[in-house]
Amino acid sequence: MAWSNKKKSGPQMKYNILIVFDYAPLGPMRVAIRDHLYSFKKNSKHQVFYLNLAYRETIPGYIQKMKFDLVIFHTIFFSARWDNVGYERTRRKAQFIKKLDAVKVGMPQDEHFKTDYICDLINEFDMDIIFSVSPESERPKFYSAKVKDSVKFYPVLTGYLDDRTVELIKRLAGLATEKTTDIGYRATRVHPSLGKHGILKPLIGTVFQEEGSILGLKLDISTRTEDTILGNDWFRFLLHCKYTIGVEGGASVIDRDGSIRIKTYEYLKSYPQASFEEIEKACFPDQDGYLQYYALSPRHLEACATRTCQILIEGEYNGILKPNVHYIQLKRDFSNMEEVLKIIQQDRLRESIVERAYQDIVESRRFSYESFVSNVINHSLQADDQSYVRKLDIWRSGLCLWNWFQERIHLHRIRSIRKYRSCKNKLIRLFRDWIDTKGGIQ
Numbered sequence: 001m002a003w004s005n006k007k008k009s010g011p012q013m014k015y016n017i018l019i020v021f022d023y024a025p026l027g028p029m030r031v032a033i034r035d036h037l038y039s040f041k042k043n044s045k046h047q048v049f050y051l052n053l054a055y056r057e058t059i060p061g062y063i064q065k066m067k068f069d070l071v072i073f074h075t076i077f078f079s080a081r082w083d084n085v086g087y088e089r090t091r092r093k094a095q096f097i098k099k100l101d102a103v104k105v106g107m108p109q110d111e112h113f114k115t116d117y118i119c120d121l122i123n124e125f126d127m128d129i130i131f132s133v134s135p136e137s138e139r140p141k142f143y144s145a146k147v148k149d150s151v152k153f154y155p156v157l158t159g160y161l162d163d164r165t166v167e168l169i170k171r172l173a174g175l176a177t178e179k180t181t182d183i184g185y186r187a188t189r190v191h192p193s194l195g196k197h198g199i200l201k202p203l204i205g206t207v208f209q210e211e212g213s214i215l216g217l218k219l220d221i222s223t224r225t226e227d228t229i230l231g232n233d234w235f236r237f238l239l240h241c242k243y244t245i246g247v248e249g250g251a252s253v254i255d256r257d258g259s260i261r262i263k264t265y266e267y268l269k270s271y272p273q274a275s276f277e278e279i280e281k282a283c284f285p286d287q288d289g290y291l292q293y294y295a296l297s298p299r300h301l302e303a304c305a306t307r308t309c310q311i312l313i314e315g316e317y318n319g320i321l322k323p324n325v326h327y328i329q330l331k332r333d334f335s336n337m338e339e340v341l342k343i344i345q346q347d348r349l350r351e352s353i354v355e356r357a358y359q360d361i362v363e364s365r366r367f368s369y370e371s372f373v374s375n376v377i378n379h380s381l382q383a384d385d386q387s388y389v390r391k392l393d394i395w396r397s398g399l400c401l402w403n404w405f406q407e408r409i410h411l412h413r414i415r416s417i418r419k420y421r422s423c424k425n426k427l428i429r430l431f432r433d434w435i436d437t438k439g440g441i442q
Contacts (some may be wrong), residue, residue: 015046021074022090024054032298035162039369053093068102078108081117105129105380111142112251112293114258119146131156133295154379159298160369169235169305176239182217184241192279193264195252195288238306247313248294260284304361307354326357
């Protein structure tokens with residue numbers, strides 16, 4: 001990283017920021033990913049350019065020639081490591097970024113998985129700053145002796161509240177009648193390689209389904225993939241729920257190279273009914289619990305915005321959510337389950353808890369994307385006399401608008417192509433099946 005000695009001056013000076021990511025859509029982008037990715041465009045006055053490496057074989061000339069002040073390797077740039085082929089492709093396409101004389105920052109998430117790959121990307125692209133979800137106590141387990149000592153780390157959340165999303169929730173709340181569901185919850189089955197903490201997500205749903213049914217509570221709880229709720233329907237769902245349940249996101253096992261996940265997959269192929277204890281013993285003995293990689297998730301913030309009372313497994317929640325103030329605490333061993341169910345039945349504390357959560361989390365705007373973007377830019381460029389920004393000009397503004405339009409159009413184009421190919425392949429399979437039922441063409 002090379003700091004310029006020119007000084008910032010005047011209100012019309014702006015940074016050029018490049019957001020690098022890798023996203024090939026299979027369907028509509030999840031709201032949490034969309035809000036996080038485009039938060040820099042929506043919540044800053046700087047000139048923000050986006051570069052999606054998923055569909056580009058060549059980098060646009062104007063991107064290569066542009067003088068950038070800040071390059072942000074977004075969360076879904078690091079997500080390419082989940083697939084080895086995609087990881088190598090993304091690395092190859094991003095090589096030109098090494099030549100850019102800009103401050104480079106990374107925003108990895110799920111740092112427990114293929115941690116060494118994250119460290120390799122940080123080193124290869126000479127990143128100066130990492131905005132990490134990891135608790136400070138766990139950070140050395142990921143990065144110590146793996147990245148340069150000069151790399152700075154700052155804490156961030158996995159997601160924040162977008163102002164437009166909050167306004168949307170307010171409008172939807174005006175259309176909602178009343179909260180008719182006692183407890184609502186959605187979670188998918190979590191891979192055992194995350195450790196005991198990971199499997200709490202489906203477990204808590206199962207426990208409340210069983211205990212709540214006995215008491216005659218109106219439940220809408222599912223851990224089936226086909227019952228996943230996306231987009232604005234998720235907010236509508238929460239707006240009809242008096243209570244929702246949850247746990248901190250994260251993992252209690254660190255899988256530095258992905259081998260634990262592969263070994264677990266192979267073991268489950270041979271023993272699909274194996275218990276967690278059996279899987280742990282065979283695939284990662286004595287490793288569960290070494291890591292306490294736990295964090296607040298966007299779901300917790302969204303529940304605050306919809307005024308849905310949360311029942312959460314005891315945890316830190318980044319020091320943001322406080323038990324008996326912003327949520328009802330459930331012991332990790334479920335030992336106070338009876339007491340919690342009684343609170344739900346009596347329903348006396350809910351209003352005060354949701355109102356306090358709304359005031360402290362939503363109305364305070366401390367956890368808005370505007371605050372997040374401001375913090376990232378200030379930490380990255382120091383916002384002092386050493387930082388250099390250039391004057392706004394029409395040419396650069398035009399390129400910025402063209403880039404925004406081009407990136408959004410390409411996302412829709414890729415989605416359309418994938419839908420077309422999927423429909424074509426389905427029709428081909430149906431035709432072949434029809435031929436087979438007719439005994440072949442005579």
